[in-house]
Amino acid sequence: MERISINPITRLEGHGEIEIFLDEAGNVSRAYLQIPELRGFEKFAQGRPAEEMPRITPRICGVCPTAHHMASVKCLDALFQVQPPPAAKKIRELFYNMFMFEDHLLHFYYLGGPDFIVGPTAPKAERNILGVIGKVGLEIAKDLIATRRAVRELMTEIGGKVIHPVFGLPGGISKSPKKDTLEKLKTVARKALDFARFTLKAFHEIVLANPRYLELITSQPYYLKTNYMGLVDEKNRVSFYDGEVRIVGVDGKEIGRFSGIDYLNHIAEHVEPWTYIKFPYLKKIGWKGFVDGDGTSIYRVAPLARLNVSDGMKTPEAQEEYERFYETLGEKPVHHTLAYHWARVIEVLQSAERMVELSSDPEIGSPEIRNLDLKTPREGVGIVEAPRGTLIHHYKTDEKGIIQEANLIVATVANGASMNINIDRVARATIKEGKVDEGILNLVEMAFRAYDPCFACATHSLPGGFPIKIKVFDKSGQKVKELSNL
Amino acid sequence: MPDKPWVAFYWCASCGGCEEAVVDIGEKILEVVQAVNIGFWPVAMDFKREDVEKKPEGFFVASFINGGVRTSEQEDMVKLLRRKSKLIFAFGSCSHLGGIPGLANLYSRNEILNYVYKESPSTDNSQNIFPLTSFEDNGYALHLPEFYDRVYSLDQVIPVDYYIPGCAPPPDIVTGALEALIEGNLPEKGSVLSPNKALCSTCPLNETKPEKLLIRQLKRPHEVQADPDKCFLTQGLLCMGPATRTGCGERCIKAGMPCRGCFGPLDNVLDQGLSMLSALASILDFSPEELSKLEETLEACPDPAGTLYRFSLPASIVKEKRRK
Amino acid sequence: MYEPKIIAFFCNWCTYTAADLAGVSRMQYAPNVRIVRVMCSGRVDPELVIKAFDLGADGVLIGGCHPGDCHYQNGNHKTLRRYLLLKKLLPQVGIEPERLRLEWISASEGEKVRRVCNEFTEELKKMGPLKKEVKNA
Ligand code: SF4
Numbered sequence: 008m009e010r011i012s013i014n015p016i017t018r019l020e021g022h023g024e025i026e027i028f029l030d031e032a033g034n035v036s037r038a039y040l041q042i043p044e045l046r047g048f049e050k051f052a053q054g055r056p057a058e059e060m061p062r063i064t065p066r067i068c069g070v071c072p073t074a075h076h077m078a079s080v081k082c083l084d085a086l087f088q089v090q091p092p093p094a095a096k097k098i099r100e101l102f103y104n105m106f107m108f109e110d111h112l113l114h115f116y117y118l119g120g121p122d123f124i125v126g127p128t129a130p131k132a133e134r135n136i137l138g139v140i141g142k143v144g145l146e147i148a149k150d151l152i153a154t155r156r157a158v159r160e161l162m163t164e165i166g167g168k169v170i171h172p173v174f175g176l177p178g179g180i181s182k183s184p185k186k187d188t189l190e191k192l193k194t195v196a197r198k199a200l201d202f203a204r205f206t207l208k209a210f211h212e213i214v215l216a217n218p219r220y221l222e223l224i225t226s227q228p229y230y231l232k233t234n235y236m237g238l239v240d241e242k243n244r245v246s247f248y249d250g251e252v253r254i255v256g257v258d259g260k261e262i263g264r265f266s267g268i269d270y271l272n273h274i275a276e277h278v279e280p281w282t283y284i285k286f287p288y289l290k291k292i293g294w295k296g297f298v299d300g301d302g303t304s305i306y307r308v309a310p311l312a313r314l315n316v317s318d319g320m321k322t323p324e325a326q327e328e329y330e331r332f333y334e335t336l337g338e339k340p341v342h343h344t345l346a347y348h349w350a351r352v353i354e355v356l357q358s359a360e361r362m363v364e365l366s367s368d369p370e371i372g373s374p375e376i377r378n379l380d381l382k383t384p385r386e387g388v389g390i391v392e393a394p395r396g397t398l399i400h401h402y403k404t405d406e407k408g409i410i411q412e413a414n415l416i417v418a419t420v421a422n423g424a425s426m427n428i429n430i431d432r433v434a435r436a437t438i439k440e441g442k443v444d445e446g447i448l449n450l451v452e453m454a455f456r457a458y459d460p461c462f463a464c465a466t467h468s469l470p471g472g473f474p475i476k477i478k479v480f481d482k483s484g485q486k487v488k489e490l491s492n493l
Numbered sequence: 494m495p496d497k498p499w500v501a502f503y504w505c506a507s508c509g510g511c512e513e514a515v516v517d518i519g520e521k522i523l524e525v526v527q528a529v530n531i532g533f534w535p536v537a538m539d540f541k542r543e544d545v546e547k548k549p550e551g552f553f554v555a556s557f558i559n560g561g562v563r564t565s566e567q568e569d570m571v572k573l574l575r576r577k578s579k580l581i582f583a584f585g586s587c588s589h590l591g592g593i594p595g596l597a598n599l600y601s602r603n604e605i606l607n608y609v610y611k612e613s614p615s616t617d618n619s620q621n622i623f624p625l626t627s628f629e630d631n632g633y634a635l636h637l638p639e640f641y642d643r644v645y646s647l648d649q650v651i652p653v654d655y656y657i658p659g660c661a662p663p664p665d666i667v668t669g670a671l672e673a674l675i676e677g678n679l680p681e682k683g684s685v686l687s688p689n690k691a692l693c694s695t696c697p698l699n700e701t702k703p704e705k706l707l708i709r710q711l712k713r714p715h716e717v718q719a720d721p722d723k724c725f726l727t728q729g730l731l732c733m734g735p736a737t738r739t740g741c742g743e744r745c746i747k748a749g750m751p752c753r754g755c756f757g758p759l760d761n762v763l764d765q766g767l768s769m770l771s772a773l774a775s776i777l778d779f780s781p782e783e784l785s786k787l788e789e790t791l792e793a794c795p796d797p798a799g800t801l802y803r804f805s806l807p808a809s810i811v812k813e814k815r816r817k
Numbered sequence: 818m819y820e821p822k823i824i825a826f827f828c829n830w831c832t833y834t835a836a837d838l839a840g841v842s843r844m845q846y847a848p849n850v851r852i853v854r855v856m857c858s859g860r861v862d863p864e865l866v867i868k869a870f871d872l873g874a875d876g877v878l879i880g881g882c883h884p885g886d887c888h889y890q891n892g893n894h895k896t897l898r899r900y901l902l903l904k905k906l907l908p909q910v911g912i913e914p915e916r917l918r919l920e921w922i923s924a925s926e927g928e929k930v931r932r933v934c935n936e937f938t939e940e941l942k943k944m945g946p947l948k949k950e951v952k953n954a
């Protein structure tokens with residue numbers, strides 16, 4: 008009997024690790040993905056003034072602070088029962104699409120992309136952004152850096168800070184963007200769209216044109232039959248900033264739909280003793296354990312889920328690609344975990360198209376950015392689609408707006424159960440009778456990257472590696488083998 | 494590259510924003526890599542504790558540590574890095590002062606666990622399951638780290654040589670610190686690496702603030718549409734500018750929002766929150782005869798602990814909520 | 818038996834003189850009070866108050882001139898405003914607001930010093946010691 012530990016990003020910093028247990032025969036008995044982190048935002052929100060929450064909750068995650076800021080601000084709209092004026096709404100949505108664009112792009116090029124662009128079997132030293140640069144050319148890499156920088160600079164001008172924005176208030180935003188910011192935005196949005204188109208083209212040429220990759224995408228360890236959840240607009244199209252949450256079952260049929268406080272009728276969270284994250288599941292089905300397939304209560308979120316719950320995209324070019332996506336993969340919902348990457352690129356396109364639409368909307372220049380007609384607060388819920396999935400903020404306050412209770416359902420945890428199953432599946436495929444196939448490293452790594460989990464979020468950095476080590480221990484706890492992807 | 498000096502990066506209870514802040518210095522990072530070797534950076538590179546252990550004392554010229562300290566594992570690691578580093582830089586508000594996650598010090602660990610795993614409205618935990626530091630499955634034990642009862646700033650755990658302020662630190666502050674290190678012109682040890690002046694003194698709205706500011710009203714940010722071109726404090730909106738060190742580029746102010754103090758206090762100020770409390774007491778223009786009016790006005794400051802200590806509770810004199 | 822420790826910041830011109838008077842007149846009052854003389858109650862920085870609690874005080878008493886009598890005109894106005902703000906902060910950080918007390922005591926009110934000190938001591942006895950903070954694990 009052996010014990011295997013896989014420590015993504017090493018064990019030391021305590022942001023996530025994998026343990027795999029084998030049975031007597033040396034086959035996998037159970038795989039665990041542990042998150043050893045808890046900071047207690049939901050508790051220490053109590054006693055804080057509600058209006059400060061958009062400046063507090065972004066510190067849950069420095070990679071998707073904008074998602075928390077926006078969920079929090081929308082929660083305040085609901086709490087104070089106020090509708091922001093159209094200009095404010097559009098600027099928020101524009102800002103949100105800018106965020107989605109740059110975050111997805113970063114993931115695609117630095118983190119998830121290298122596996123495909125450079126190749127899953129390419130030497131490790133090349134499977135990073137530098138390898139990507141080698142493939143797509145230095146000019147493109149420079150373009151990528153310049154486009155992201157331009158977008159992030161404009162986000163700073165509008166939102167105050169790109170890491171932890173501050174501009175959202177109930178009923179609107181704090182300040183109208185300057186004239187020249189809006190002018191620059193138009194240019195940058197068009198550049199962003201060009202870059203999104205290029206990215207899609209590159210994805211087609213490098214990934215989809217390669218039958219080996221398609222085969223990989225549709226291969227067994229990455230097939231997971233779950234329910235899906237995501238925001239849709241009034242026409243059931245993919246929406247990031249606003250809309251209703253739609254849930255579809257393993258067969259793709261709508262099995263739930265909610266907005267606001269109604270989330271409590273659809274989502275419940277399960278606690279396990281071996282990790283600090285909770286596992287959300289579909290309440291009406293009930294917790295069924297870490298299983299997929301018919302009858303499962305596990306749902307997935309993030310790009311693939313958003314496409315699966317919707318009838319189409321919000322923007323024309325993304326819509327074309329959406330159709331290609333389902334045609335090529337031949338089923339809906341698509342249950343292939345690796346299809347997250349493709350879905351993500353389609354979302355990059357939608358966010359860029361939205362940036363162009365919104366930045367040229369004459370209304371965003373309007374000085375009407377606040378509705379001050381606030382009502383007595385009691386309870387509110389704000390929901391957005393974070394890059395990593397449906398994010399819910401729920402606050403209850405006293406009549407002075409002091410938080411009495413806060414509940415947060417964070418996107419990454421919604422995929423937590425699926426990641427556990429995915430890892431289990433990969434482990435079973437690669438560990439037989441105590442023999443560990445070295446391919447496990449790569450397979451696990453790729454399963455992770457597809458989800459873009461937030462505990463790995465900070466690997467959004469040069470050189471874009473995702474270090475994983477597998478240690479094999481014998482019965483007495485002696486290390487007999489060590490595998491590493493570096 | 495044996496003669497290039499080695500540096501380390503490490504994160505404790507961090508949100509990841511400080512790691513992004515390093516990436517945000519853009520191509521400057523390439524200049525840094527020209528000048529130093531990065532010998533430890535768990536987020537981006539796979540070096541282990543053992544690798545650090547093997548190095549001689551003082552091997553790293555500097556270690557940059559972000560995030561507050563909340564677990565024994567983190568304490569252990571930063572103590573190890575202290576031994577192996579000539580200089581320790583506390584990177585970002587969490588490490589410098591405890592940061593926003595430090596507001597958790599207003600509650601005990603058990604209050605947090607109970608709320609998160611039992612009381613919160615979407616949690617279904619009729620079986621009373623709580624995460625355990627050690628859990629047996631088929632005879633194999635799974636372990637989770639033990640959380641301390643409170644968050645600590647880095648210098649409450651190990652001696653710190655320099656502080657890089659901000660949540661997250663802006664690129665010019667990060668670059669400035671790295672350049673000073675590489676060029677060997679760091680200031681006196683113990684320094685916070687941004688100018689020792691109040692934010693107000695560099696704030697573009699300072700000219701709209703009267704010489705002797707007195708206010709008769711306090712308002713909460715959501716109650717009004719603030720004039721983004723007029724000093725917020727003058728408008729009755731609590732702004733931490735008077736009690737906060739400058740250097741951030743007045744980022745929040747420029748977006749039309751008052752400062753919340755992420756750059757921390759000025760030199761020789763023991764406690765940023767109390768320094769702001771004192772400043773506020775000075776400008777509230779009420780005499781003892783107007784006691785009830787003053788009390789009414791203070792309703793607009795319903796959460797002094799969470800506002801005045803937004804980023805600095807663990808490092809303040811108060812440190813935490815006293816509890817049984 | 819638990820004996821509360823009280824740190825008293827008395828303004829030089831009124832309350833400290835009153836305490837002196839109480840002493841000279843051999844008035845008996847609780848020995849729990851350690852007096853710190855300050856030039857004006859307006860000099861009592863909030864840091865001093867919190868530091869006193871941090872270092873083990875169970876109660877902090879601030880004594881100043883009556884409104885209108887402050888030697889520096891309105892030093893005590895500021896004292897009052899700080900006091901109110903501190904009263905809001907203290908319960909949030911687990912210190913009962915009753916552990917902080919502000920009294921206007923003029924130079925001639927030696928008897929008031931005695932009464933206030935005794936009262937405060939009694940109250941603190943009832944409340945018990947201030948909870949200690951968590952020590953490093
Ligand atoms: S200082 Fe701010 S950005 Fe840095 S880790 Fe702390 S919360 Fe995140």
Ligand code: SF4
Binds near residue numbers: 696725734746752
């Ligand atoms: S109080 Fe705030 S807005 Fe006013 S000058 Fe100071 S920093 Fe600027």
Ligand code: SF4
Binds near residue numbers: 737738743
């Ligand atoms: S204005 Fe204040 S809170 Fe905002 S970045 Fe500057 S120091 Fe930090």
Ligand code: FES
Binds near residue numbers: 832857881887893
């Ligand atoms: S001199 Fe006594 S309170 Fe100011």
